[in-house]
Amino acid sequence: MLTPDEVLVVGRIVSVHGVKGWVKVYSHTDPMENIFDYQPWHLLEGGVWKPVKLTGKRRQGKGLVAGFEGYEDRDRAARELVGRDIAVPRSQLPESGDGEYYWRDLIGLRVKLGDGRDLGRVHGLMETGANDVLVVRGDADSLDRQERLLPWTPGEVVSAVDLDAGELRVDWDPDF
Template sequence: MLTPDEVLVVGRIVSVHGVKGWVKVYSYTDPIENIFDYQPWYLFDDGAWREVKLGGRRRQGKGLVAGLDGYDDREQARRELVGREIAVPRSQLPESGDDEYYWRDLIGLRVKLDDGRDLGRVHSLMETGANDVLVVRGDGDSLDRQERLLPWTPGQVVRDVDLDAGELRVDWDPEF
């Protein structure tokens, strides 16, 4: 049985498709079809991650649809699959390269200025047209409890990432 630390959620089953038990899949991967590269899938069910196998998959318009082994009825798929998150073992993901990070690795890091002052923790990241943005939330150990949006620009705003120390160093005006 997989623990929550061993899986990474990569998508969600959002509705049924057709009459043969297929489902519409919302993928968090980029490009969205990459979700099909990770096999097997795990669905959270009755307090545990349960393995499921893909019986079929395809792009459908702007989205994705999939058939899962053992589900060949629309109503059964609606009852048992819709709303479930899709996860894969973290071990299936390729190693990140030098100076490359998975978003999941950045979430929770302490964000500190070059002079050591603490801005808080990385709460999440947002994708924008120009660059990704770190959402940093202040807490009881930081300068204040302010939420800040910092551009993910390594070598400019982001000076250093130390995953072992759980810290990210930035060049940023805390008044901004």
């Protein structure tokens, strides 16, 4: 069994599909089919990440579907899986390249301006058409308690990322 620190959530089971116990899968990977490259999948059950074995997988229309060993019945077994996150061991993921980061690594970093003023912590990220966006929430240790949306544009708004120090430096007007 894996601990929460050892897994990375890569998708979610969103509904049942067909009559043979298959499910529709929402993938957080890009491209979405990459989720199938990581095996075994782990599903959260009773607070524990348990491995499951895929019996089949494919693209279906604009989405993905998969079948699991032991879940061949749509009405009972497969319905139990709906809403569960899909995770893989973090060790399976390739190392991020220079200047590349997994979103999970950015969440929780302190966000500071060049002069050292603190804007808060990265609460999450959003994917938009132009560029990804950091959701930064102020807290008791920051300049204010404001939530800010900062574009993830390394070399422009984002000037430095120091994972070891737990810090992200930005060039941003805090009044914006």
